[in-house]
Amino acid sequence: MAERERKMTRPFGGVFVPRTTVMSQDDIDRAIWRMAHEILEHNHGVENLVIVGLQTGGVPLAARITSALEEITANDVPTGMIDVALHRDDIGLRPVLPEEVTDIPVDLTNKIVVLVDDVLFTGRTIRAALDALTSFGRPRSVQLAVMVDRGHRELPIRPDYVGKNIPTRRDEVVDATLEGVELGEMRK
Amino acid sequence: MTPKHLLSIDDLGREGIEEILGLTDSFVEVSARRIPKVPALRGKNIAWLFYEDSTRTRLSFETAAKRLSADTMNFSVGSSSVNKGESLRDTCLTISAMGVDAIVVRHRSAGVPWQIANWIDASVINAGDGWHEHPTQALLDTYTLRSHLGDLDGRHIAIVGDIKHSRVARSNLAAFTALGAEVTMVAPQTLLPPSLEGWNANVSHDLDAVLPTVDAIYLLRMQLERQTDALVPTLREYTDGYGLTTQRLAALGEKALIMHPGPMNRGVEICPEAADDPRSVITEQVANGVAVRMSVLFLLLGSGAEHEAGGLS
Amino acid sequence: MTNAVLRQSVLIRGGTVVDASGSRVADVLVGSDGMIEAVGEGLKGDLELDAGGCIVSPGFVDLHTHLREPGKEEAETIESGSRGGALGGFTALVAMPNTTPPMDCVGVVRDVIELGKTALTDIFPSAAITVGRAGEQLSPMAELAKLGVRIFTDDGTGVQDDLLMKRALEYSVGLAPFTGGASVVLAQHCEVAALSDGGFMHEGEWSSRLGIPGQPAEAEELMVMRDIALAKSTGARVHFQHMSTAGSVSLIRAAKAAGLPVTAEATTHHFTLTDAACASFDTVFKVHPPLRTDADVAAVKVGLADGTIDAIATDHAPHCAHDKEQPFDSAPPGMLGLETALALALTELDQPVEKVVGLLSWQAAKIAGIDDVHGCPIEPGRPANITVFDPAEAWTIDSSSFASKSTNCPYEGHNVKGRVRHTIVNGEPVVIDQEATR
Numbered sequence: 001m002a003e004r005e006r007k008m009t010r011p012f013g014g015v016f017v018p019r020t021t022v023m024s025q026d027d028i029d030r031a032i033w034r035m036a037h038e039i040l041e042h043n044h045g046v047e048n049l050v051i052v053g054l055q056t057g058g059v060p061l062a063a064r065i066t067s068a069l070e071e072i073t074a075n076d077v078p079t080g081m082i083d084v085a086l087h088r089d090d091i092g093l094r095p096v097l098p099e100e101v102t103d104i105p106v107d108l109t110n111k112i113v114v115l116v117d118d119v120l121f122t123g124r125t126i127r128a129a130l131d132a133l134t135s136f137g138r139p140r141s142v143q144l145a146v147m148v149d150r151g152h153r154e155l156p157i158r159p160d161y162v163g164k165n166i167p168t169r170r171d172e173v174v175d176a177t178l179e180g181v182e183l184g185e186m187r188k
Numbered sequence: 189m190t191p192k193h194l195l196s197i198d199d200l201g202r203e204g205i206e207e208i209l210g211l212t213d214s215f216v217e218v219s220a221r222r223i224p225k226v227p228a229l230r231g232k233n234i235a236w237l238f239y240e241d242s243t244r245t246r247l248s249f250e251t252a253a254k255r256l257s258a259d260t261m262n263f264s265v266g267s268s269s270v271n272k273g274e275s276l277r278d279t280c281l282t283i284s285a286m287g288v289d290a291i292v293v294r295h296r297s298a299g300v301p302w303q304i305a306n307w308i309d310a311s312v313i314n315a316g317d318g319w320h321e322h323p324t325q326a327l328l329d330t331y332t333l334r335s336h337l338g339d340l341d342g343r344h345i346a347i348v349g350d351i352k353h354s355r356v357a358r359s360n361l362a363a364f365t366a367l368g369a370e371v372t373m374v375a376p377q378t379l380l381p382p383s384l385e386g387w388n389a390n391v392s393h394d395l396d397a398v399l400p401t402v403d404a405i406y407l408l409r410m411q412l413e414r415q416t417d418a419l420v421p422t423l424r425e426y427t428d429g430y431g432l433t434t435q436r437l438a439a440l441g442e443k444a445l446i447m448h449p450g451p452m453n454r455g456v457e458i459c460p461e462a463a464d465d466p467r468s469v470i471t472e473q474v475a476n477g478v479a480v481r482m483s484v485l486f487l488l489l490g491s492g493a494e495h496e497a498g499g500l501s
Numbered sequence: 502m503t504n505a506v507l508r509q510s511v512l513i514r515g516g517t518v519v520d521a522s523g524s525r526v527a528d529v530l531v532g533s534d535g536m537i538e539a540v541g542e543g544l545k546g547d548l549e550l551d552a553g554g555c556i557v558s559p560g561f562v563d564l565h566t567h568l569r570e571p572g573k574e575e576a577e578t579i580e581s582g583s584r585g586g587a588l589g590g591f592t593a594l595v596a597m598p599n600t601t602p603p604m605d606c607v608g609v610v611r612d613v614i615e616l617g618k619t620a621l622t623d624i625f626p627s628a629a630i631t632v633g634r635a636g637e638q639l640s641p642m643a644e645l646a647k648l649g650v651r652i653f654t655d656d657g658t659g660v661q662d663d664l665l666m667k668r669a670l671e672y673s674v675g676l677a678p679f680t681g682g683a684s685v686v687l688a689q690h691c692e693v694a695a696l697s698d699g700g701f702m703h704e705g706e707w708s709s710r711l712g713i714p715g716q717p718a719e720a721e722e723l724m725v726m727r728d729i730a731l732a733k734s735t736g737a738r739v740h741f742q743h744m745s746t747a748g749s750v751s752l753i754r755a756a757k758a759a760g761l762p763v764t765a766e767a768t769t770h771h772f773t774l775t776d777a778a779c780a781s782f783d784t785v786f787k788v789h790p791p792l793r794t795d796a797d798v799a800a801v802k803v804g805l806a807d808g809t810i811d812a813i814a815t816d817h818a819p820h821c822a823h824d825k826e827q828p829f830d831s832a833p834p835g836m837l838g839l840e841t842a843l844a845l846a847l848t849e850l851d852q853p854v855e856k857v858v859g860l861l862s863w864q865a866a867k868i869a870g871i872d873d874v875h876g877c878p879i880e881p882g883r884p885a886n887i888t889v890f891d892p893a894e895a896w897t898i899d900s901s902s903f904a905s906k907s908t909n910c911p912y913e914g915h916n917v918k919g920r921v922r923h924t925i926v927n928g929e930p931v932v933i934d935q936e937a938t939r
Contacts, residue, residue, distance in 0.1 A: 107222070
């Protein structure tokens with residue numbers, strides 16, 4: 001789930017006020033191509049690869065990485081999306097409703113799954129996604145690609161492919177889209 | 189704002205119905221997974237309090253709860269303290285004291301879920317109260333209709349049969365009309381409620397006239413005791429006037445849906461050919477029942493809406 | 502009657518006396534013998550009760566009280582019920598016979614009379630028309646009449662068997678030798694069981710919506726019709742209990758116009774509440790006959806205003822909380838009434854106070870056959886059964902403050918006007934300044 005949207009969910013609310021632009025649209029494009037190449041290098045091609053975007057911020061990014069992979073290799077790469085709302089560990093602590101329907105088009109058994117999200121923060125969303133993936137088969141491996149790693153991990157999770165490492169304060173908000181990445185805060 | 193209880197369709201209104209149905213898509217997806225189980229309600233405790241036998245509804249709820257990883261306990265009325273003269277309130281306080289998050293109740297007497305909601309802190313879900321309401325049935329029926337017809341605005345649905353004694357008819361009428369459908373109730377006068385004041389429905393005694401105009405025909409179960417109660421002279425005569433017979437099946441629109449809450453009396457309100465017709469969505473209703481009930485349980489117990497002031501982890 | 506208070510004379514000072522003969526400002530002196538000694542000005546008594554701003558009226562008579570004793574003393578006793586009655590301004594209560602065992606024989610009725618002697622109000626037992634209120638065999642009406650019973654009823658159910666009811670009415674006509682010349686009356690709970698059994702509220706718009714099986718208006722009206730016909734053929738007096746439908750009111754109006762010896766009562770709840778209240782599924786609103794529609798409420802009010810209905814009765818029916826905390830279909834029917842009747846009548850009826858007092862007092866006393874003791878004009882030489890109430894005092898109904906042992910009051914939190922200040926029963930001030938004296 002995109003951090004901005006999560007922050008705007010009840011009861012937090014407020015308006016995102018950007019302070020600095022940390023990645024431009026060009027930076028994003030270059031990062032996507034680089035990450036696609038790293039994925040290919042690491043996995044020796046696209047065989048058995050499945051790209052899974054996390055709802056909602058990871059989905060457009062996953063689509064871009066998939067099309068980059070397809071352009072580079074001229075092969076189809078299956079892509080899916082997953083909503084982790086039902087797998088989160090903070091259900092009941094704050095409003096969490098599924099926003100989109102999960103769509104995993106293939107059985108994941110023996111596949112190499114690359115999870116894609118916009119911002120990696122505490123790691124709890126990724127934990128939930130790892131849990132959710134087990135309902136769709138037993139992948140050979142699961143890897144993680146994120147556009148921004150902003151630190152403050154609460155779980156032993158690390159990304160395999162990173163667009164940019166951005167040190168942040170806990171109370172700051174990172175707004176990552178395909179148009180760029182901005183750092184700022186929420187105002188009521 | 190998520191309600192604490194699910195007692196009636198009227199409480200939900202159009203917005204509430206649409207929220208639950210929208211959420212249901214996610215649970216249809218979960219139900220189709222290789223391992224159709226999510227941890228969303230881990231640690232939540234749900235009690236079944238069924239004063240009336242209803243294996244179908246209880247199994248549907250039970251499946252829904254298990255797919256959400258909730259713990260469940262069955263308060264078996266037949267073999268319990270209820271038979272030892274315990275009052276309804278004491279029974280509910282006892283269950284409540286064990287620490288339940290929700291009680292799913294079915295009772296032969298209208299209003300019992302409302303009474304229970306006044307006595308205990310847990311969420312109360314009405315799984316059918318007397319002739320009054322059966323909201324989850326209406327939600328699953330509405331979900332099934334929408335998955336075939338899309339928007340219900342302006343659609344015409346006939347509810348046929350024993351409307352007087354039917355909680356399904358009352359809840360469905362409320363749900364269908366809340367979403368903009370037009371409803372015609374078709375029944376002999378003896379099986380209509382004594383007063384239809386305030387009912388947002390057309391009434392007809394002529395199924396053959398209504399049949400060609402409907403987008404869906406919803407048949408209610410015809411109980412054998414209605415004959416002994418002199419509400420219909422014979423079941424044969426009922427079938428002749430109000431059953432979906434093979435002749436009527438031919439008059440039904442090509443795309444019209446055939447629905448039934450089950451269990452069916454084949455040969456009474458519905459002929460076997462109609463039950464097995466491609467237009468029949470009766471088994472789909474059952475499948476959707478699980479997803480809709482997951483949606484309801486999750487919304488009441490898992491969405492965290494009751495913790496508006498909670499903090500982000 | 503050696504009570505110390507009784508030896509005193511009591512002066513009711515500063516009120517407006519209202520009785521069947523009209524109203525006038527006067528003080529009332531009650532002698533130590535329990536009789537009214539003087540009515541006028543410049544009187545002196547041992548005990549003075551302030552009646553400033555108050556109406557001083559003949560004591561109220563409830564034709565329809567369920568005191569639950571014997572058999573269900575945890576819900577009410579004759580003592581607690583009479584305490585509530587006295588606080589509500591009643592000086593006499595007619596006890597309904599659906600006790601356990603039922604008041605259908607000399608033994609039980611004598612027991613109730615005995616228990617009633619220590620009550621705060623006079624207690625007049627009614628007795629069942631049929632043995633066990635089962636509708637099959639007549640109770641020993643002459644024996645019971647000899648004990649003092651003047652009202653026979655199977656209340657809680659109507660006598661279903663047409664022939665048996667006709668025989669009961671015929672028999673009642675010849676009971677004068679056993680009563681010292683007074684007549685008795687058969688009071689009917691009008692409900693044709695075949696139409697109403699299995700119903701738990703009024704059959705109509707709300708029962709249809711709520712999916713609660715209904716009791717149709719005609720279940721009551723058919724029995725009213727039958728008993729009017731039987732009153733005509735037998736010449737016997739018939740009293741119609743708790744009339745609740747517009748149809749019943751019309752039938753009785755016509756019967757009275759035809760000169761038939763019929764009387765009728767209406768309860769406070771049937772002119773203040775409707776079946777819409779059942780939408781809460783709160784069993785406090787479950788009652789027999791059921792709460793009806795707005796049109797029925799309006800008709801009952803007209804009936805009370807034009808004299809078709811002779812008396813306001815409470816049908817005070819206490820039930821323990823745990824009995825009421827059941828599903829709507831299995832909870833027992835009935836609601837409290839004694840401590841709210843006057844206020845509801847004054848608040849809801851829109852009738853002059855003289856009219857309301859007549860409905861609560863002397864008109865009821867006449868039906869009960871006790872008008873020689875209760876509901877009498879306030880004049881010297883009469884038994885001092887007197888109610889003093891402030892018709893304007895506003896208060897909020899709170900059943901936890903009631904004397905009744907039960908709390909099944911449907912008016913919780915209602916704002917009403919009119920409150921009893923003092924009640925004098927046979928010369929004894931049993932309620933002074935809204936408090937029972939014993």
